[in-house]
Amino acid sequence: EPEVTQTPSHQVTQMGQEVILRCVPISNHLYFYWYRQILGQKVEFLVSFYNNEISEKSEIFDDQFSVERPDGSNFTLKIRSTKLEDSAMYFCASSGGQGSGQPQHFGDGTRLSIL
Amino acid sequence: GDSVTQMEGPVTLSEEAFLTINCTYTATGYPSLFWYVQYPGEGLQLLLKATKADDKGSNKGFEATYRKETTSFHLEKGSVQVSDSAVYFCAVRGSNFGNEKLTFGTGTRLTIIP
16 A cells, blocks of 8 residues: 655754655655644644645744655655754655545654754 | 544553543534544554544444534444554544645543453
8 A cells, every 4th residue: 555655764953953854745646744743742733735835834834844845756844943842753644635535644754853 | 723622541441342532623614534543653544534424434443423413523442452552643624625734632542451
């Protein structure tokens, strides 16, 4: 069964450094998402992306965050200057279409640890 | 905005016990409802979904019925197994065009003891 893959599985970065989290969505999907889960808290929406532009973003997704689909397969999340509070599990998801019934398929996540 | 209230955990049950994890939601229009499961060390996996009132989603012995009148989507299983130990997340997805994000509950950690 096709799956969403994320790399790396664990990223350790010094505070203030830039970090790029990578995702390969399911190949025929058109809609892409990033979520995060701070340890012990709920999964929170960050951003959705379609047709090479952001569809929606949450208040968490400030100017330090950006997303990009640099080629036909990858979908990246960049954090320009990391803060301690960015430490979390970051999940990428994709779906085949809009419409409330379309499920989102999630990757296994990247654990980001900011020192 | 949309919100999900989920039964607080952790929940510990003996094998073959009956499971209910409560979930209620607030959302405008006609949202879709989902249960996701997260096994230790893994990502979120779709367990089941329902897209309209009175729909019943089912998978792996789990069931949940979309109850619009009570805005609920409770997860049930008649006889749990040790392998069902995981964290379960209820989620709502709005029906408005462009409003496609999932809003999750806090998750319920389930432990099944043999």
